[in-house]
Amino acid sequence: MLTIQSLREEKEQIANALDKRHIDARKDLDQILQWDTERRSTQAQLDDILAQSNALSREIGTLMREGKREEAEAIKAKTASFKEESALLKEKMQAIEKQMHDLLCTIPNAPHDDVASGRHxxxxxxxxxxxxxxxxxxxxxxxxxxxxxxxxxxxxxxxxxxxxxxxxxxxxxxxxxxxxxxxxxxxxxxxxxxxxxxxxxxxxxxxxxxxxxxxxxxxxxxxxxxxxxxxxxxxxxxxxxxxxxxxxxxxxxxxxxxxxxxxxxxxxxxxxxxxxxxxxxxxxxxxxxxxxxxxxxxxxxxxxxxxxxxxxxxxxxxxxxxxxxxxxxxxxxxxxxxxxxxxxxxxxxxxxxxxxxxxxxxxxxxxxxxxxxxxxxxxxxxxxxxxxxxxxxxxxxxxxxxxxxxxxxxxxxxxxxxxxxxxx
RNA sequence: GGAGAGGUGGCCGAGUGGCUUAAGGCGCACGCUUGGAAAGCGUGUUUACCUGAGAGGGUAACCCGGGUUCGAAUCCCGGUCUCUCCA
Missing domain, CATH: 3.30.930.10 (Bira Bifunctional Protein; Domain 2)
Known part of the structure; x- marks a missing residue:
């Protein structure tokens, strides 16, 4: 399928090339790029949450090894909200990715410059x-x-x-x-x-x-x-x-x-x-x-x-x-x-x-x-x-x-x- | 069709809950060493995405998909593939 990188870099050329198949993909391409932006910001949020959550888990590990059970339990309580949030973001990511993938699958390859326009x-x-x-x-x-x-x-x-x-x-x-x-x-x-x-x-x-x-x-x-x-x-x-x-x-x-x-x-x-x-x-x-x-x-x-x-x-x-x-x-x-x-x-x-x-x-x-x-x-x-x-x-x-x-x-x-x- | 064993990086292979993206070895790349080579020594050696001018930083991935847990290569469930034995 078309790559998301190519769409980011040369959407216009691709849309023009697809015209030769008598397919106007502009709306779909814009939609995909919009989802792409959304996907990226969601990924950034998710990565951030997971990084924080990982840091806490490491801390708990250290405390447990040192036998500081009380302190560990206190930090455990803090992880609950991260868990919830990351689950939501993960779901959102998957939904966006599936939409993008499904729509991308419906778009045929962009014809080469030397290919003539035509229907039949x-x-x-x-x-x-x-x-x-x-x-x-x-x-x-x-x-x-x-x-x-x-x-x-x-x-x-x-x-x-x-x-x-x-x-x-x-x-x-x-x-x-x-x-x-x-x-x-x-x-x-x-x-x-x-x-x-x-x-x-x-x-x-x-x-x-x-x-x-x-x-x-x-x-x-x-x-x-x-x-x-x-x-x-x-x-x-x-x-x-x-x-x-x-x-x-x-x-x-x-x-x-x-x-x-x-x-x-x-x-x-x-x-x-x-x-x-x-x-x-x-x-x-x-x-x-x-x-x-x-x-x-x-x-x-x-x-x-x-x-x-x-x-x-x-x-x-x-x-x-x-x-x-x-x-x-x-x-x-x-x-x-x-x-x-x-x-x-x-x-x-x-x-x-x-x-x-x-x-x-x-x-x-x-x-x-x-x-x-x-x-x-x-x-x-x-x-x-x-x-x-x-x-x-x-x-x-x-x-x-x-x-x-x-x-x-x-x-x-x-x-x-x-x-x-x-x-x- | 039935029973068992197992799937870890380019390869071999360790690892049964945190200090493991993953020991050790092989291979490969670069450097040092050498008259040259081998050996030796040192450094490096997966991919995808996000972020950054770059250096770098972050996230994910130990067959696949779920689950338990603050935390999973490691525990549980399902699938799949390979091997061994039986029909």
Whole structure:
């Protein structure tokens, strides 16, 4: 969440930045700052009372040791009022802190200066488009037809065994899936990311740390019996490795990656958005995460964007990169690049990756800090990106690389799959 | 699922009501010593918040949350995690 220090120092800039999300936070920010002032004076009072009370207790201790019981008892009587007063002040502190925290949680991250103002996807700024988008086949078949005719994916079987949005991958469809994961992990490894296989369920603290809770509670599967949530992305367990951590400045940037299935309830989605592989409740993804020194986090964001570009180029897919406008950006992000691949048959762009810099927004919730060379502690910047999300990549591979006989597998990927064609 | 033992600073480990934010050791940093190094000696070495120009001062924190007490790492209750044994 936004830090109280940043609000004290640059409230105006933050309010202006939030305007780009079409959120007027001025009233809330003022309220928080007012509570902050109140909190500080309450803390000063409380500290003072406790200091006096501690002094008396020490005195009693000394007298007791010296055997002056009478005098000790006399001082004991004096402590009663302190006790009462400090209890009241403590209560007041807690109430103020809770109010502040709750309100602060409702305020999204302030967009970076370079982020455009805007309400909708149309306001996003295209920053790159690969050259191959023109070579489209007019008679391309949609991926769900190809997946069925080539016996790669069984959507109905998934619906029977689990429900809609939980497909089975079969034969070369399963091998293609596994090959893609291996390809992505290999590239992440070459780029210096340490691989993890994290738990697929997380607790509420972790959900809060990366911002899924309380803002997006309804989007995760929740195991109420055990108070656990299915991960919506590997971002959550990977980033939370560093919750409540003090990292060494010299160890930054810390680069992690991991393959996991991801689980999303996707309540409210319907129609062409959920057709085939377009939107699933369970899907596979390789995620890359970085903890960065604030001075270089945007340079690292660019590096991550380049990394994802390299993957898409290896897969020979037409794609474009968008810098999201304020209104389309996720709650916790300061800047986000979305990657979209062209679906030749559906004739629409499909999002396959989202690469973001959260600056200190997650770190302040995670309490992930480093000690600077001057000896002070600072929050790290956190970044992450999909590299990549599988189902829409599979959709785009099938659609873009189809020919009369079947599917051609790009040469960069083929060694990971063990075949270079899928034919009927 | 049942029984027991235990969770103390970067690490090991002492501490069963006040003089303990925490002995001792290890590690680390700086200084002295040395031809150089090791050893030795000395000093320092958690975090958050409040206050102060700064030096400094104050408060809180010994797994988490309650309670007893003038005073809790220490006593009581609940939770949680780890280990051992049993199913």
């Amino acid at each position: 996807a149309e306001d996003n700024v295209e920053t790159f488009r690969s050259g191959s988008a023109e070579t489209l086949d007019r008679h391309a078949k949609p991926h769900w037809e190809l997946a069925e005719s080539l016996d790669l994916i069984d959507f109905e079987l998934g619906a029977k065994v689990t429900g809609a949005g939980f497909p089975f991958y079969k034969g070369k469809g399963a091998k293609l899936q596994r090959g893609l994961i291996q390809f992505f992990l290999q590239k992440a490894d070459e780029a210096g990311y340490t691989e993890y296989i994290p738990p697929l369920m997380i607790n509420a603290e972790s959900g809060f740390g990366t911002g899924q809770l309380p803002d997006k509670e309804g989007q995760m599967y929740h195991m109420q019996e055990d108070e656990l949530y299915m991960i919506p992305t590997a971002e959550v367990p990977l980033t939370n490795i560093y919750r409540d951590a003090m990292v060494r400045e010299g160890d930054l940037p810390i680069k992690l990656c991991g393959y996991t299935p991801c689980f999303r309830r996707e309540a409210g989605s319907y129609g062409k958005d959920v057709r085939g592989l377009n939107r699933l409740h369970q899907f596979d993804k390789v995620e890359i995460v970085q903890l960065a020194h604030p001075d270089v986090s945007y340079a690292l964001l660019d590096q991550m964007v380049e990394h994802v570009k390299g993957l898409l180029e290896g897969l020979e897919l037409p794609y474009r990169v968008l810098r999201l406008c304020g209104g389309d950006m996720g709650f916790t992000s300061a800047m986000t690049y979305d990657f979209e691949v062209w679906s030749a048959a559906q004739e629409r762009w499909l999002e396959v990756s989202s690469v973001s810099n959260f600056e200190t927004y997650q770190a302040s919730r995670l309490k992930c800090r480093y000690k600077g060379s001057e000896g002070k502690t600072h929050l790290v910047h956190t970044l992450n990106g999909s590299a990549l999300a599988l189902p829409r990549i599979v959709a785009a591979l099938l659609e873009n690389h189809q020919d009369e006989k079947g599917i051609h597998i790009p040469s960069a990927l083929a060694p990971f799959c063990g075949f270079d064609r899928i034919d009927a």
